[in-house]
Amino acid sequence: MHTTKQLFDLSGRTALITGGSRGLGLQMAEALGEQGAKLVISSRKQNELDEAVAHLEKMGIDVVAMASDLGKETAIKPFAEAAIKHLGHVDILINNAGATWGSPAEDHPLEAWDKVMNLNVRSIFLLSQAIGKHSMIPRQYGRIVNIASIAGLAGNGANMQTLAYNTSKAAVINFTRTLAGEWGRYGITVNAIAPGFFPSKMSRGLLETMGEDAIKRAPLRRLGDDEDLKGAVILFSSTAGKHITGQTLAVDGGVSSVLI
Ligand SMILES: NC(=O)c1ccc[n+]([C@@H]2O[C@H](COP(=O)([O-])OP(=O)(O)OC[C@H]3O[C@@H](n4cnc5c(N)ncnc54)[C@H](OP(=O)(O)O)[C@@H]3O)[C@@H](O)[C@H]2O)c1
Numbered sequence: 001m002h003t004t005k006q007l008f009d010l011s012g013r014t015a016l017i018t019g020g021s022r023g024l025g026l027q028m029a030e031a032l033g034e035q036g037a038k039l040v041i042s043s044r045k046q047n048e049l050d051e052a053v054a055h056l057e058k059m060g061i062d063v064v065a066m067a068s069d070l071g072k073e074t075a076i077k078p079f080a081e082a083a084i085k086h087l088g089h090v091d092i093l094i095n096n097a098g099a100t101w102g103s104p105a106e107d108h109p110l111e112a113w114d115k116v117m118n119l120n121v122r123s124i125f126l127l128s129q130a131i132g133k134h135s136m137i138p139r140q141y142g143r144i145v146n147i148a149s150i151a152g153l154a155g156n157g158a159n160m161q162t163l164a165y166n167t168s169k170a171a172v173i174n175f176t177r178t179l180a181g182e183w184g185r186y187g188i189t190v191n192a193i194a195p196g197f198f199p200s201k202m203s204r205g206l207l208e209t210m211g212e213d214a215i216k217r218a219p220l221r222r223l224g225d226d227e228d229l230k231g232a233v234i235l236f237s238s239t240a241g242k243h244i245t246g247q248t249l250a251v252d253g254g255v256s257s258v259l260i
Pocket residue numbers: 018019020021022023024025042043044045046048068069070071072096097098099119147148149150194195196197198199200201202203
């Protein structure tokens with residue numbers, strides 16, 4: 001029997017966070033590190049990774065950055081191997097790196113469709129497979145957290161034209177359920193977080209045009225802030241979440257719970 005504090009403690013655990021250089025990934029890296037996990041964060045831009053490492057180290061967090069383009073299939077296996085080598089094993093995998101594209105459906109470029117689906121869906125499959133097969137399954141333990149979106153729970157009105165993005169995030173949600181069903185027998189939980197609107201580089205343009213509207217539509221009348229994902233990611237990553245798998249938790253100020 002654990003105390004409640006112990007249930008949420010990640011001391012001695014290791015975590016790999018993709019897209020950990022900024023935005024939601026960096027927020028979750030802070031949370032996992034503060035709870036005691038040793039981290040590898042990744043993204044493409046080395047300068048942003050260096051800044052994130054300096055920031056996390058200042059908080060007393062044990063972290064290493066590995067630059068990798070997860071849009072490139074051939075990069076994923078060596079990246080997974082390097083992360084396992086550095087950490088010894090990976091207890092927690094946060095599949096957070098993602099991309100979006102705005103375009104009317106009738107003009108949506110195929111190239112952009114492929115880019116979004118490739119990073120948001122295919123790379124999550126490949127990285128989960130590599131980490132699962134070579135670290136989590138052999139150790140019969142793992143926590144996988146996929147960052148979906150409320151855009152994966154419903155379509156948009158005509159203002160938000162992100163057909164590939166919504167399609168990819170819906171795929172992430174059923175990927176989560178299906179992998180949870182297969183890997184539960186190995187002691188691996190697989191859950192998803194569906195964030196609502198959070199200010200970040202990705203959402204900047206969108207929030208400039210419809211930020212006020214998003215706030216009005218949210219039952220809690222607010223956007224997500226720089227700590228709102230922390231509780232959900234720690235729940236799914238810790239012993240506290242050991243009986244939860246295949247689930248998607250919207251962290252969205254209530255946006256997805258109302259019709260209008
Ligand atoms: N912000 C929101 O309102 C919101 C809402 C719902 C869901 N989400 C989801 O949350 C996740 C994080 O989004 P965010 O808002 O924090 O966006 P962000 O600030 O643009 O961060 C995206 C992260 O992913 C990395 N990345 C992008 N392409 C990559 C690639 N090909 N290979 C490796 N890393 C790559 C970026 O670094 P580099 O560019 O250096 O590679 C960055 O670290 C995404 O999955 C997004 O769909 C966000």
